Amino acid sequence: MADVPALVLDFGGPVLLTPFEMAVREPEGVVRDLFLEQGPLATRQRPDPLWADLQEGRLSEREYWARKAQAWHEAGGSAPDVPVMFESLYSPPGPRMIRPQARALLADALAAGRRTAILTNDMRAFHTQDWIDGTEIIHTVDVMVDGSVEGVLKPDPELYRRLAQRLGVDFADMVFVDDQPHNIVGAEALGIPSVWLDVTDPDASFDRARTLMGLDEVVRDG
Structure with a gap:
């Protein structure tokens, strides 16, 4: 782990x-x-x-x-x-629809050799496969777990368990960001350090995630 x-x-x-x-x-x-x-x-x-x-x-x-x-x-x-x-x-898929703070944090995590994942409830339920295939950032992460494919949705503990198993980490060794408070509550109940995304202040939320990841020091040192 x-x-x-x-x-x-x-x-x-x-x-x-x-x-x-x-x-x-x-x-x-x-x-x-x-x-x-x-x-x-x-x-x-x-x-x-x-x-x-x-x-x-x-x-x-x-x-x-x-x-x-x-x-x-x-x-x-x-x-x-x-x-x-x-x-x-x-549509069409493109950079304009991706949150820049997420793009930056993912890039820094990958550069630091960290494991990365997307944990979603409804990727396949809400988007076509062609759209998913054309959305570049999805393909940069190590693991994607989609509840609409798995048949179980956040905040059910089983979905977090499947993610941890496929990502190869313990619950305590990940930082989870979600914009729905009930999903944050479900993650924290399992011991997953979590950050609620406040879309009215995304910088503050991503700064908190970066700190929990230990990547603010990595960026400064780099």
Whole structure:
């Protein structure tokens, strides 16, 4: 087992920019209307009750996105289908949709010889295989564990166990970043050092992960 931390990133949010952030870039249209100032970026003027239900455990992530896909369709999207909606949001694959802080931390972890992984619930459920194949950063990590392929989802302990086994590290020898608090709680219950990604301040979250990895010293020394 490793004696230095491995880096484990959730995909949607920590690596892939959220639809709420992507909407800021849109001058007009359905994406901007549906996602601007919603989710974790919701405001008093534009509350997102569904997001509040997700955070309080009254709604699953899949249910949340299914509701959003239905709203997207009703507002003019082609079909009430999550993969179709995400294809509209994120195609073609490219650097513009990848969080720069995640790209930098992954690059530094790899340069330092650390093990790296993506631990996601819904990669294959939400994206086509062609899109996955065309998203370069996915192929830079040592291991990817996708709950939608495994048949078990975070925060179920079994998914974290499968990740640790395939990555070849103990729970204590990884640093996990996720944007959903319930997934962080599930990881910490197993003894995994974890960082909740606050999408309103991603720099602070990734700085914390970098410190837990011991990579701030590596970067300064390098």
